[in-house]
Amino acid sequence: MSALKEIEKAYTKHAKDVYRYLLSLSHDEDLAEELTQETFFRAMRTIDRYDGSCKLSVWLCQIAKHLWYQWLDKRSRWNQVELTEDVPCQESPEKATLLYMEKTALYQAIHTLPDPMRELVYLRLTGEFSFAEIGRILGKSENWARTTFYRAKQKIIEEMEAEK
Incomplete structure (x- = not known):
């Protein structure tokens, strides 16, 4: 099976789990979606390094976790503050x-x-x-x-x- 077909099959089977995993870490749907796409892009580039010693879903979640940590590292270096129009708390x-x-x-x-x-x-x-x-x-x-x-x-x- 070609690497591309293998990644397509993995995406179909595991994308939802990877997305939910990233959503649990980030609490941001857009970021979770972006990191999910990046996870499968990285997996496609490095599929030759997957040795089968763990389940494919575990390997994908490890890639996702590393991407999450990289995103956190970049974010902490930027130290940006998001502007929102929150309603004041009534408490x-x-x-x-x-x-x-x-x-x-x-x-x-x-x-x-x-x-x-x-x-x-x-x-x-x-x-x-x-x-x-x-x-x-x-x-x-x-x-x-x-x-x-x-x-x-x-x-x-x-x-x-x-x-x-």
Whole structure:
């Protein structure tokens, strides 16, 4: 099978998963779409380096993750501020501050998790992937994803209680 046909087949089968993975990381539909296209472009250029030691979807998500990190690096160097016309918050400043502090504490607790566990939590919470999909993306089983997510929740709860 030619490399182009192989990439077309991979795109048909895995583009939605790669897009959802990138959306879970970026929370931006346009950026996720752009990075998905770039992922498959890079995959097409480097398909000869794919050795089959992992599932194709895992390899594609690794490319996507590296592209995401590159985008974050470029963005941090630009340090740009996006102008928006947001409607002012109707909540009191105290409530908004408390919500911000709780959200910050949650993400700090998630950040302390070891890498596969942290990535699983992000996929589940922000990407809204099913446990079966997460297992496929990370090259593990659905049961592994369920068990690891449960353990991650317990660690997050412990971390947040220790901060109080």
